[in-house]
Amino acid sequence: MSFAAASAALDAAFPGRIDRGQAVRDQHGAGDSWHPVAPPDAVFQPVSTEEVAQAVRICAAHGCPIVPFGAGSCIEGQVNATQGGLCLDLSRMDRILRLSAPDMDVTVEAGLTRQRLNEDLRATGLFLPIDIGAHATLGGMASTRASGTMTVRHGTMADLVMGLTVVLPDGEVIRTGGRARKSASGYDLTHLFVGSEGTLGVITELTLRLTGIPEAAKAGLYSFADLQAATDTVVEALQFGLCLNRIELMDALQMRAINAFNGTDLPEMPTLLVDLTGSAAQVDTDRATFAALAQDHGATVHPVDTPEAYAHVWALRHSALYAARGLRPGASSLSTDVCVPVSDLPGLVAGITATLQAEGLVAPMHGHVGDGNFHLVMLFDPADAEEMARVQRVHGELVHRALALGGTATGEHGVGLGKKPYMEAEHGAALALMKRLKVAVDPQNLMNPGKIFDI
């Protein structure tokens, strides 16, 4: 059973809309990563939940794999159609279906991007407080449990998705959760689908929790002698309960990359960039407190006092990935994303830095230190199998070190193909339960097969 079996029925149901062109298939066969392109057999762009359900029913009847696709910004191979099948590209499902400003919630179609949602919301004074680097769809962000820089204040997609519409692998449409701020009513299906990377069904609609655009926002930029001093400052600031919206850490190499990429001359030392939001008075008070904590740990405080300076430092931070890649033009990159208890971060980074040096690899580090989540951007020549093996070896060591600290292989990028090798080590006997759930929901293994784990 395969796409071939479903092909005629799909054409009959959606005349002229099942795209088999090689360029379109290739474009849908990979995200933004080093994983080899694996094109689907065809691409379909549904415009409604009912069309998704109809396509899924046809695929289910003929045993055709289904790969949901949003913006293709994933970096662990989540959309790569390694077993072929039909790619369901949801990007045309991009409407806001309902908005309640008083209740600060919104229902959208899964193909709407985060940027578009926040642009459309601007007049309401509300926004979705998720800040990630990628230009992703909200359905994709829910599917991979995306988070980014504002998690320390607002949580991840898991915290902001209130409810979903999902097309199950047999084509049945269900609704999970709802508009209540909390519920104790039965099993939490919403959280089961969030982070399931399209392996349990197709998310077609989401109800999301919004927050008010704050009155004031100010940044602080601090250079430290070492990562330990920076992390200690963060631990203390979190315990004080300061109005921190973002706490980003960059190591000395990352700062060198940022300087080279942007033509700046910031100290090439471990650096914290923080964002404080709230009332104007609170922001000023808490920024002064943060600066005092940082100075107690020997930090140099850099002035960031105008809206222009604020925009500038955050633009520098958002350039981190491209700046890192710029250290070795033409190279591929593997961006790790382990997440550990915050206090364990300096020791973990010190350990892995020694390994990186021993392996002769270049890997600047930036991360969401408030959550204990950081990225090493390991640069390598994709044509050099030996170097690639070294990169994978260091990645494996990093993951196992993180797991030994009670952490996770992936804080926000998801598993896809790239983290599959670590699932047994991370979850142990619980991995068998995940597989049992997958079989219960998708007995034919048609939904994004081969992602997260193999059956």
Added chain:
Amino acid sequence: MSFAAASAALDAAFPGRIDRGQAVRDQHGAGDSWHPVAPPDAVFQPVSTEEVAQAVRICAAHGCPIVPFGAGSCIEGQVNATQGGLCLDLSRMDRILRLSAPDMDVTVEAGLTRQRLNEDLRATGLFLPIDIGAHATLGGMASTRASGTMTVRHGTMADLVMGLTVVLPDGEVIRTGGRARKSASGYDLTHLFVGSEGTLGVITELTLRLTGIPEAAKAGLYSFADLQAATDTVVEALQFGLCLNRIELMDALQMRAINAFNGTDLPEMPTLLVDLTGSAAQVDTDRATFAALAQDHGATVHPVDTPEAYAHVWALRHSALYAARGLRPGASSLSTDVCVPVSDLPGLVAGITATLQAEGLVAPMHGHVGDGNFHLVMLFDPADAEEMARVQRVHGELVHRALALGGTATGEHGVGLGKKPYMEAEHGAALALMKRLKVAVDPQNLMNPGKIFDI
């Protein structure tokens, strides 16, 4: 297959510890509610995860139902052993296993109570920010997805449980989640078990997220002409992002009950009681802002300016349930807990109040208005079947009205036996998926059978 089949093997494994005494069985056969006592066949108090696993393996081998039990404070019949079997009373598993003050997380055994945890943590400056009326165990609170008054600021148990140790229905022990603040690694098993009311396994350990005890806390007490004015004030305050820790609403009848119970003479009008926490300056500023918003909506502001006054008003609030019951001594009570979008709360309460009056029922209202979650404490004579039927009829109407608004049948009490009739209306086709998951995890239907839904 039943307890009888497992009886001898349990005695052999745990000599002298399988308690069949009628008093102990009766004491474990009901929570704190009107649901008729349904005693288990025997009660066992394990002292370790391994003992739980061993007992579960024996029960699984002999088809004996298993009912996990914490403090017995549930109010929807979650612990009532309607199919007999073995009650696993976890109250002796009450240790703190690990604490990290820098990372603000703790791992505990499931039988530890919330109060004991917070007492033991006091010296660290940290606490678990869940404030519920019941004297419950943390395992029980996770199982029913408990929340209470601080949800508006800190979320529910679903937001604060980072990981679990669970004994599955076949006796296998798994660990879910971990100590990372976030993870995108595979299916979210933690949230699957949180709120599953013991129907999927036995939670034996929990890793919990803590928060810092705030520098300052002040309360505000405001009387309004009607619920709409009170709710409008809350909606505006939430959009302002004030440092609200609790926002509690009581209706005129509830205020009358509180006055009668406590000998106070507060205005018997819709009343908001708020708690603001943070830095001293922020609390003062935000309380003044809240008071101005309330006055814009016609409120009378009552002074609450000393620590003694703070303690007094919160003691009054915590007396609400007993005060409500005091309106009709000797009566039983059914406490509803629907949760709806906040802006829909006044209309919903107005509608159901009309029904209550038409049915001649007495039901004071208090609730966590910041979440749209409220309790009507409906008083009735348990010996009067006709009155009980009226109470159930009104409860049904309330639930269906809440569901029509996108809300839920239960914000925090859970389903147990009492809300089972509403699961089909709330979840539709998703209920069948919940049942499929239950069968996949517990094919023999041994774990707390008959709760949430029937198979």
